[in-house]
Structure formats: C-alpha cells, structure tokens
Amino acid sequence: MREKIIDALQSALKQARQKGQLRTDSLPAVTLDLPKRPEWGDLASTVAMSLASSEQRSPQDVARIILENVDQREVLFDRVEIAHPGFLNMTVKRALWLEVLPQIEEQGEAYGRADFGKGRRVLVEYVSANPTGPLHVGHGRGAAVGQAISNLLAAAGYDVLKEYYINDAGRQMKLLGASVYARYQELCGRPASFPEEGYRGAYIETVAGHVRDRVGTTLLDSPADQAEQRCRDQAYEELLGLIRQDLRLFGIEFDSWFSEASLASSGGVEQVLEELRKRDLLFEQDGALWFRSSAFGDEKDRVVRKQEGEYTYLASDIAYHRDKLRRGYDLLIDVWGADHHGYIPRMEAVVQAYGYPKDRLRVVLVQMVNLMRGGRKVEMSKRAGEFITMRELIDEVGADATKFFFLMRRSDTHLDFDLELAKQQSAENPVYYVQYAHARISSLFRVAEERGIPVPKPRETDLDVLTHPDEFGLIRKLSAYPSVVHASAAALEPHRITFYLQELAGLLHTFYFKHRIMPPAADLEAPDAERFVKDADASTRQREQVTPGLTAARLTLMRQVQRVIRNGLGLLGVSAPDRM
RNA sequence: GCGCCCGUAGCUCAGUUGGAUAGAGCCCCAGCCUUCUAAGCUGGUUGUCGCAGGUUCGAUUCCUGCCGGGCGCACCA
Incomplete structure (x- = not known):
C-alpha cells in the first residue's frame, strides 16, 4: 500500500523533471508520515518542502507540480490537499487500505521483513561476559538488546551471526583460578591466603x-601452578556452563x-600485530609496544604490549576484531556496557588500521539498570558481592517481562526497572498489556471455532463492510509496521518495536471493548438481539449488532492484528501466549 | 582539565533523515463487567522541550557557549 503511494x-x-518543471537532478527519497490530525488525511509527505530550497521556489509550488504529475x-x-507550508496530505482510497489485510495474511511471519540488508553479512557480538561468575542484571540487558538487534537485522534482510566472545585469557582468569584454589585449600583444611583482588562470591566455594x-585432596601436594590451573579449568567449565544455562533460560x-x-x-596476536607493524602503525617506546591509534582519530596512542612483555587486553581485541573482519563480515556490531564508551575510538582505529571504513x-x-522495588532503588554493590544476578531477576519476574522491560527504553539511557510493576498482572504492566491483546484475539478464534462460526481467508471475505474509523485506525497501524521494523533495524533501536506494540495493543483493546466481533452467545439460543440494542444508553459497550459478513471481516482484521503482535513480540524475543 | 552521553508533564520516558496545535505510561480523581478473557475500557489535570544565541520558510531535533547530571580519560579488563 505504502509502496504504491x-x-x-x-x-x-x-x-516533472522530464518536463523540466523541476531542475534538481538528485531526487529525494519519498517518505510518508502519519498525520496527527484526521482532517489532514491519512498519509502525509514532506517531499515538496525538502525540495523547495534547491528548487528555489515555494514549497506550495513544488507540491502543486508534484501533484499535477501524479498519474x-x-x-x-479520495482526496489530496496541499497544506501550509507544503505538506501533501493524502486521503487514500479505502480499497487500498483494505488491501493491507490480505497482504499480511499472505506474508504471515514474513510481514514486516525487508531486504535492505540485501543478504549482507553482519556479526553481532553481545554479552561476552568473563566466565568468572554469574551474569548480572546489566549483562541481561545487553543480552536482550543484542538478541533483539540480531532479530531486527535478520528481519531487515541481513545474514546475521550471533557471537559470544569468551574472555578466557589473561589476568582475570588467573585470579579466578587463584581464588578457587584458595577456597579449595581452606576446604581441605589448609589455611591459605586469599588473592587480594580475588573473586569472593559464594559460587567460588561451590566450585x-x-x-x-573430583580429585580429593591430591591438589594439596601438587605444585601451586598446576593446582591453580586445575582449579581454573574447573571454574571455567562450570561458570561458562552456568552462563550458558542462564542465557538459555532467558531465551x-x-x-x-x-x-x-x-x-x-x-599465535594470532603476534601475527596480527605484525600486520600493523608492516603498515608502520606500531612503535616501541619506553620499553612498551604501542599502536598508533591517534592516526585514526583516537586521542592518544595505546599500549599493546607492556614493558614486562605481557600483552594488553587491547592486543587480544585487535586480534579478535581482525579475525572478525577477515571472516568477511560487511558489518560488525559490538554491544557494550556504556562504561566502555571511551574504548570506541580505539576500536574504530583498529578497523581503519586494517584498511576498512570506520563505519x-x-x-x-547499553546503560546501567537500576532495579527498583516499591519506588526505591535496590542497592547493589559488586564489591561486597551483593548484586542481583540475572538468574534471580528471571526467576522473580519471568523471562518475557524481563526482556520487554529491558527493551522499553533506548539502550543508551539508564533504565529504572520496577520489579513490582514487572510482576504485576494488570494493564499497568506493558508486557501483559501487549501479550493480553494477543491472547484475547486467540480466544476469539477459539470461541469462533466452538460456535462453528466460519473464518474465511481475507481474499474470500468482503472487507468492504469495514467502514468504522476504529477499524481503519487498526489497519493504518498495521500498515505502518514494516516501516517501523525498517527504521528500528537501521537505527539499531529495538525500543521502537516495544513502543509500536504498546500502541497497537492499545488500539486493539479499545476496539475489542467498543465493538462486537461475533454476535453474543445468547443470540444463538434466543435470537432476540433487540435486548442488547434497546438500552444502548446504559453503556457504550458492545451494543452493536453484527451481521455474519461483518463478523467475517472483523475476524480477518483481528487475525492480522494478532499476526503483527506476534511478529513484533518475536523480534523482541518475547512469547505471544494464546491464553493468559 | 579534555572527551562522550543525557537534560521533554509531579515520576519514568517516546518524539520517526529538521515539519503542522510536542505525545504515551505511571500517579491522582470519577465512572464502566448478564455478552467475545476486566491481565480490559471511558473521561478528567499536566509543559519557559535546562538556559542564551545562531542556521532555516520552519528547531525538541542541527551548530556555538553556559548551567546541571552520568560515564570515561591505565603499560586494568
């Protein structure tokens, strides 16, 4: 529909250009907006205004020219108007709007997908938490965001690979091994000094x-190096297993x-650094090895190998990103905690150092999450080991609500996560609000089946009986879905889907409340429908009579609303229940 | 000090490459279930879009400065 316009x-x-009425040689992309007021029609375009300055004539003139040339x-x-200062306000033929319904039905799961990704390969890396402990709430948000972005890009026609980078090398892993070893010795009855910056969580003792x-007390007699290594391996295996399990639980x-x-x-690190050296992007100074990142906009150069000869974290990251680039991805997406933002110029420098464009x-x-309970912040301190894990959060509020809440805000802003609200089963809880809309529609079809009410295909249904503004409100909203997915994917902003779904669910609930889809069950036994129509003053609710034709058309409409809610929730990784 | 992000209704936040009279939810108040799921609906109140300039036909959106908040400025990860 939109495409046609x-x-x-x-x-x-x-x-117009061929006729010489317009002189610009680069035609702007035509975008369509939803006007805010009904008298402005149901679609609006601002092309004329954006062309006005380069054409050096008034927006109205340009609008008029465009309009004259529309075949x-x-x-x-039904109507096109030029509104001040140069809007093209269009009222589209009803038949075109109605066409949206069979389209959704036919495209099904694919409705909303686009191909602007054109099969390009993208690697999305997210979570990537050190396997040194359980995932915390912040990781959870990163997981939800990374997954949703992956889904969005896939829907936009990209070929997506979702990757978890396991930081299983370096100091943190050593510390992990040492921490477990210390606890192990204590368990075996030998006093041991605990590493100063070791991991103090209870899970260390468990490991x-x-x-x-497994090995009894034999490690007490082994050399400390070996014993630590053994502990490290055990911890790695177990903690990574826990992480995988938590992620699976979270979907x-x-x-x-x-x-x-x-x-x-x-030997990847050396090799990769050698490449940089050949490009004259490495140099030695003060006994350390530096990456000339300032050549690509970083504020200063960065150390990749310390004086003691150990590689920095950056060195592995260079190697890792080199590897990702070499694997031939057209786009790399890294989902990071916002506290790492200072790291961005460095990584952009890496990409450019290997001859790739910055973008x-x-x-x-992904910004911090504040857990709130009863309007008060739940204090968490990592130092004291007092933090709520992702697992605890999911256990308390459920995976669906958790994901939805994580995706309700732009990812780069702080999120206040209201635990009580997330658990609440009411209209105040946006997750249930949206899911309930889906479940309600499912229920309609169950009832239809029980009563033997036919549910024909949209193409076999006379949709022309859909004339009510509320019906068109829904159809318009449905037709906007693909452009929402497109914009959301392009901006890597899943929260736009969340907002859209809340709006769509709102329209559905209002519609459901105000209108009848099927005749009341009582009509079947006693077909004196009058009593439902007579005292229409008592309530505005559901007093209208519906003909079998209207029932069929409205069921079709409901089917497509349900489809779009399901597709949208799918992008967020949230389930669309049939019963609640 | 330098850099990045943020500042929109009492609270939490949207605001679609710069568009028309800036929106939603929460909170508060008053109503609505004999019917297809009330996990729902209807109505009511709320703004110097941090401040001051600039660009533009038009600025919450772009630019500059200032104020306020967060984060980062390691041979840590």
Whole structure:
C-alpha cells in the first residue's frame, strides 16, 4: 500500500523533471508520515518542502507540480490537499487500505521483513561476559538488546551471526583460578591466603567443593601452578556452563562462541600485530609496544604490549576484531556496557588500521539498570558481592517481562526497572498489556471455532463492510509496521518495536471493548438481539449488532492484528501466549 | 582539565533523515463487567522541550557557549 503511494510520488517527481518543471537532478527519497490530525488525511509527505530550497521556489509550488504529475490520482486517492507550508496530505482510497489485510495474511511471519540488508553479512557480538561468575542484571540487558538487534537485522534482510566472545585469557582468569584454589585449600583444611583482588562470591566455594569432590585432596601436594590451573579449568567449565544455562533460560541464543584464548594459542596476536607493524602503525617506546591509534582519530596512542612483555587486553581485541573482519563480515556490531564508551575510538582505529571504513563497526552502548522495588532503588554493590544476578531477576519476574522491560527504553539511557510493576498482572504492566491483546484475539478464534462460526481467508471475505474509523485506525497501524521494523533495524533501536506494540495493543483493546466481533452467545439460543440494542444508553459497550459478513471481516482484521503482535513480540524475543 | 552521553508533564520516558496545535505510561480523581478473557475500557489535570544565541520558510531535533547530571580519560579488563 505504502509502496504504491511512494512509487506514485516518485514517478511524479521523475515526470516533472522530464518536463523540466523541476531542475534538481538528485531526487529525494519519498517518505510518508502519519498525520496527527484526521482532517489532514491519512498519509502525509514532506517531499515538496525538502525540495523547495534547491528548487528555489515555494514549497506550495513544488507540491502543486508534484501533484499535477501524479498519474492515477483517482485510483489512489479520495482526496489530496496541499497544506501550509507544503505538506501533501493524502486521503487514500479505502480499497487500498483494505488491501493491507490480505497482504499480511499472505506474508504471515514474513510481514514486516525487508531486504535492505540485501543478504549482507553482519556479526553481532553481545554479552561476552568473563566466565568468572554469574551474569548480572546489566549483562541481561545487553543480552536482550543484542538478541533483539540480531532479530531486527535478520528481519531487515541481513545474514546475521550471533557471537559470544569468551574472555578466557589473561589476568582475570588467573585470579579466578587463584581464588578457587584458595577456597579449595581452606576446604581441605589448609589455611591459605586469599588473592587480594580475588573473586569472593559464594559460587567460588561451590566450585572449590566440586574440585575436591573430583580429585580429593591430591591438589594439596601438587605444585601451586598446576593446582591453580586445575582449579581454573574447573571454574571455567562450570561458570561458562552456568552462563550458558542462564542465557538459555532467558531465551538467548548464540551461533558462535569465540574463545579469546584460542587467539593467543594460535599465535594470532603476534601475527596480527605484525600486520600493523608492516603498515608502520606500531612503535616501541619506553620499553612498551604501542599502536598508533591517534592516526585514526583516537586521542592518544595505546599500549599493546607492556614493558614486562605481557600483552594488553587491547592486543587480544585487535586480534579478535581482525579475525572478525577477515571472516568477511560487511558489518560488525559490538554491544557494550556504556562504561566502555571511551574504548570506541580505539576500536574504530583498529578497523581503519586494517584498511576498512570506520563505519564497518557499529558499537551499541547499553546503560546501567537500576532495579527498583516499591519506588526505591535496590542497592547493589559488586564489591561486597551483593548484586542481583540475572538468574534471580528471571526467576522473580519471568523471562518475557524481563526482556520487554529491558527493551522499553533506548539502550543508551539508564533504565529504572520496577520489579513490582514487572510482576504485576494488570494493564499497568506493558508486557501483559501487549501479550493480553494477543491472547484475547486467540480466544476469539477459539470461541469462533466452538460456535462453528466460519473464518474465511481475507481474499474470500468482503472487507468492504469495514467502514468504522476504529477499524481503519487498526489497519493504518498495521500498515505502518514494516516501516517501523525498517527504521528500528537501521537505527539499531529495538525500543521502537516495544513502543509500536504498546500502541497497537492499545488500539486493539479499545476496539475489542467498543465493538462486537461475533454476535453474543445468547443470540444463538434466543435470537432476540433487540435486548442488547434497546438500552444502548446504559453503556457504550458492545451494543452493536453484527451481521455474519461483518463478523467475517472483523475476524480477518483481528487475525492480522494478532499476526503483527506476534511478529513484533518475536523480534523482541518475547512469547505471544494464546491464553493468559 | 579534555572527551562522550543525557537534560521533554509531579515520576519514568517516546518524539520517526529538521515539519503542522510536542505525545504515551505511571500517579491522582470519577465512572464502566448478564455478552467475545476486566491481565480490559471511558473521561478528567499536566509543559519557559535546562538556559542564551545562531542556521532555516520552519528547531525538541542541527551548530556555538553556559548551567546541571552520568560515564570515561591505565603499560586494568
């Protein structure tokens, strides 16, 4: 539907140019907006205004020219007006709007998908938490955002790979091993000094206990290095397992788990740095090895190998991103905690250092989550080991609500997560509000089936009986869905879907309340429908009579609303229940 | 000090490449279930879009300065 209008305007522009009425040689992309007020029609375009300055004539003149060149005006529009200062306000033919319904039905799951990704390959990396402990709430938000962005890009026609980068090398892992080893010794009755910056969570003791279960006290007699290594391996395996389990519970999936250690062990770091050296982007100073990142806009150069000869974290990250680039992705997306934002210029420098454009990498920042209970912030301190894990959060409020809440705000703004609200089963809870809309529609079809009310295909239904403004409100909203998905994917902003779904659900609930889809059950037994119509004053609710034709058409409409809600929730990774 | 992000209704936030009279939810108040799911609906109140300039036919949106908040400025990860 929208495509038809856009095409029509676009060819009008072309025609006008051919006739010499417009002189610009670059025609702008035609976009359609939803006007705020009904008297402005049901679609609006601002092309004329955006062309006005380059044409050096008034927006109204340009609008008039465009309008003159629209073929088939009578077929497409009931009315087109030029409004001040140059809006094209269009009232589209009813038949065109109605066409949206069979389209959704036919496209089904694919409705809303686009192909602007054109099969380009994108790698989305997210979560990537160190396997040194359970996932916390912040990781959860990153997981929800990363997954939703992946889904969006897939819907936009990209070929998506979801990857988890396992930081299984370096100091943190050593500390982890040392922490477990210390606890292990304590469990075995030998006093041990705990590493200063070690991991103090209770799960460390659990792991230590498992080590002892497996090997008894034999590690006490092994050299400390070996013993620590053993503890580290055990901890790694267990904690990564926990992370995987939590993610599975949360409904987050990855196609690929990439190990940092595998880079180092395969000599990848040296090799990759050698490439930089050849490009004269590495230099030695003060006994350390530096990456000339300032050549690409970073504020200063960065150390990749310390004086002591150890590689920095950046070195692995260079190797990792080099690897991702080498794997041939057209776009890399990194989902990071917002506290790493200072790292962005560095990584952009890396991408450019290897000869790729800066925008080959897009970093999505995810801000902190404040858990709120009863209007008060739940204090968390990582130092004291007092933080709510992702697992606890999911156990308390459920995976669906958790994801939805994480995706309700732009990811780069702080999020206040109201635990009580997320659990509440009421209209105040946006998750249930949207899911309930879906469940209500499912229920309609169950009832229809029970009563033997036919549910024909849209193409076999006379949709022309849909004339009520509320019906068109829904249809218009449905028709906007693909452009919402498109914009959301292009901006890497899943929250737009969340907002859209709340609006659509709102329209559905209002519609459901105000209108009848099927005749009341009582009519079947006692077909004196009058009693439902007589005292229409008592309530505005559902007093209208419906003919079988209207029932069929409205069921069709409901079917498509349900479809779009399901597709939208699917993008967010939230389930669309049939019963609640 | 330098850099990045943010500042929109009492609260939490949207605001679609710069568009028309800036929206939603929460909170508060008053109503609505004999019917297809009340996990729902209807109505009511709310704004110097942080401040001051600039660009523009038009600015919440772009630019500059200032104020306020957050984060980052490691040979940590």
